[in-house]
Amino acid sequence: MGRCSRVVAGLLIGLASPSLAAALASPAEARVTRLELASRQSFGTFRGGDYVRWDGRVVGELAPDDHGIPDLEKAPRSDAGRVAYSARIILIAPADPASGNGALLVDVPNRGRAYANALYNSPRDIPMLSGDLGIGTGFLQDNGYAVAEIYWELGRGAELPSFTDAEGRRRFVEGVGFAIVRDAADFLAHAAADGAGTPNPLAGRINRTLATGKSQDGRFLKTFLLDGFNTAEGRRVFDGMHVFVSGAGLLPIMRSGTGPGSSADGTPNFADPDFPGVHDGPLTIGEIVARVEARGEIPPRMMLLNSTVDYASLRASLGRTGAHGTADLPLPATVRMYDVAGASHVNVLKADACSLPPGRLDWAPVARATLARLDQWVARNAAPPETRLMPLQPAKDDPTVLQAPRALPEAVVQVPQRDADGNPLGGVRLPDIAVPLGVHGAQNAPLATFTCSLIGTYQPFARTSAEAGRQPALAERYRNRSDYVNRVRAAAQALAAQGFLLPEDMAVILNAAAEAPIPEPKAEAAPPR
Template sequence: MRGAGWLALTLIVLPTIAEARVTRIVVERSEAAGNGFTMLRGRYEGELDPRDPHNRIITDLSAAPRTARGTVAYSATFAIVRPNDPARASGVLFYDVPNRGNARIEPDPAGHIRVVSGWQGDIAPQPGVQTATVPIAAGLTGPVLQRFVGVAAGSASVPIVGGIVRPVARPLPVSLDTRAARLWTQTADSAPLVPVAAGDWAFADCRTRPFPGTPDPRQLCVRGGFVADRAYTLLYTGRDPQVLGIGFAAVRDLVAFLRHGSRDDHGTANPVAGLVRWPIVTGTSQSGNFVKSFLHLGFNADESRRRVFDGANPDIAARQVPLNIRFAVPGGAADLFELGSEGALWWSRYRDRTRGRGTSSLLDRCRASNTCPKIVETIGSAEIWGLRLSPGLVGTDARRDLPLPADVRRYYFGSVTHGGSQHGGFPLTGEVIPPGYPPCALPLNPVRTADIRRALLARLVEWVRNDRAPPDSRYPTIAAGTLVPPDAAAMGWPAIPGVPLPQTALNRMPDYDVGPQFRYVDESGVASRQPPRVRQILPARVPRVDSDGNEVGGVPLVALAVPIGTYTGWNVRTAGYGRGGSCGFIGGFVPFARTEAERRQRGDPRPSLTARYRDHAGFVAQVRAVAWRQVRDGWLLPEDAARTIAEAEASDVLR
């Protein structure tokens, strides 16, 4: 050990029984977290048997280097917040899947233990970020595809990195000879790929030396510099892939150890031994996609065939995470050629005739092992418009609603941006709602969803711990007439002057052919055909809207019940590459006119604020009535209702 602050924690493993193979946990720092809780930070080490059926699904695991015991070793960081007094522990462990290494946990007033850990092996170790160190399958090669969009005009060269938010380095090319690679440009996703001659680009750094620059396998240089409104697609042969699918097993084995283990292989006690009865996993966006893939690939059964998580909340997760793929980019976001929607996207069994991929569900493996958790899925408008959620609701043919199993609830947040806003649905005094992300056409959507999700997570705990079922699912459906074709007329969209039509913003879903080595249903394997061939564009359905343009059929949100404008889960790009199409998964906002005179002058079909609420007091009274009704019906916690009312009182609405 490196000092008194270091603590090794070990699970004793019986030689005749396969158990979760965490071999060492080291607490590098222990500190008071306030309110009678302690924060533990450190790292853990584990080993996987490639022959074990629970691990065989991991792509390239068999090619990873072995220990003397014939196992494959990995390590990851972690953080745990636990109550100091064991009597305060609720028995619930919340594992919050980090998003691109970002994770923040704090004391839980309900006494729940909170845990995060690294799983994404392509993130370099760095302070404050949860990371994993996974082995390299040395000697393996394959095609590597990387796109560059929005490069600043005239840039001499750009780093070859993937993902968004936290860019990660891509594999090195086998050769720097551009004749053995390809580069194309595009003016829009729907436009053809135009080849760039091999002599007009280089694997090189041209920032200090003109083209062809200084040879560099981690930089891309183009003769004459990059053009800002074009996309560049690079294809080369990469070598030595990381075995990124180990991230699923790393989470599985850590939680199994915390739930069942007593000591690690070095004899130190599990810091939460005896305190964990009901583990629950939550993940938002990319992390929610991780939760879906974790369940789908069978990782909710540990190596002793025990259930890992009793409850799960994939939040705003429209796809699977493309992690278990050679040369994977798990940090993408449904842009052109990015994988994640090729496999099962539905909770019940569905025959995917449109793509010819047989019958499957996300829960097939946990059904077979009797290890499925209770699931609360929370999803929003931006996931339909920007992240291709539709097949998860109505299949790839978009003909009928797919049923939900009894152990799954779905709650849809209508007319919201991806993840919701920090606002309460109306501007606060002295605060101006910021304009949309340049270059989006509409200002940012201010509707907050965290309040209702907080209440639903409390209901998930009750369901897992006490078998008290949460409310019935609430989401738009074809059967109810609230899920319709993606055009303004079918949606009932009001003709608001100066506002784009919604169908221009839909991110339509391609059916990709990435070659015979890819296991499509499992979103796993080797994508040998790059760029993918687009076989067809799949049909989609979107929610109907009311006369204000706000979506119907979902969970009742205070902001939609007492609106001050039209809220959208979509937006339209106004400049640069993709102009006139989807502006990603960013929602918009179109405020109502203040008075009827203003409304008539604009030609706005939506009633004004004064026609709806008369004055500020009338607006606040309606917010108060709706918020407390939400508490009564179980959609809001009392403290969140009180905060929403206070925000309405402090707002500038009709002052």
């Protein structure tokens, strides 16, 4: 064990509770063979106390036939006949084990960039981007979550097994990325220490494990589940999954690639609508869960969230209808699906390459509220809000909509129906949509620029009738700012009662409403005496 690891181990043993000390005497079996923690630093002080951040690597070994990972048997093996891997890991957890809430939240990084803080800790007006490990609002830490960033991708934090093929090319066994996340998550949730005696800093703290992934990594989690990686040592790895804006796609990494980039990078888009691998398998979560249950596994409880832009740019409707027709297929009892009306796939402050200003709907409040409800569903069997979706309409021949691939001739891509202003109907309606100041979730351009096709746009209403075109101006929609704020309050209270908004976010939204640019009516001049 290196000096840094010994120092961290000593610190952890000093902090350990009696139950942890007892657990260290009989380390659990795990595929992770070494946990190499190179650094430990303060992450801040929150509602329950201090948090710390550990940075390091996990090293593990796999049997050559592990879950049928393609070509794994071709990689070099140890004397024990096993195949090695290693991967970067970041842990952000309470310094005092007693101050946590018992939940381990495993984030699947997107193209080598951590996403959990950007999803759950993002403030209203300055959205955090993937890769941002800043504190932001501190929501995850204030609520006691232990967070693990487990890197899995070729060239982006993971050292994958490789071999030389018949043509002399080096190939990387990319399916091992699924095994890395499985093994590291199971180790953190259940093991006391690694084989060298280095303590697991989360030992004795965790009683449930949740996974989160956005876009590429939402597809990672669905494929992880489909291909049987949600079991380890005879137990379920993830009790719940929070899947964001994954469209109807899977992740094509059950293959061996030649590098240097990952096979997970590409996805169908307006410039390459028939990109293979993503829409070649099951499209609906119902199909995936059916395969899980057919293997005798207990599926995790899942929440899948879609943005409005996903329907036009990522074929999200196929995740509801499958490859045939326009009727929604039933969801399993273990799944909820929520459409966030007016939301973009990703929020950015600037988009210089795009023709229109980017979308600006802050839907982090829905991410926070649904994580809390997913956790309650897993921990206490508390029923979450029912599925809430936007009504759809076919978009055949619409050039602003990514049509179905040629390989799915009976698939019909649909988009949300919209009101007279252009805002989408139905779904989870934040006050910004229920009491709008403009139109959210329209397509940006040029669509062939992938970023522009995902960020959508926001078009504010005119302030006064003199500035307005066809749409009523703000001065015609709201009598004054007090009228607007009262309507926002009513919308926020309704959303909170439905389980999609937390009290702290309601306060932020009302504060923003009180500062909105609503024209005040001109005071009438007093009559002359």
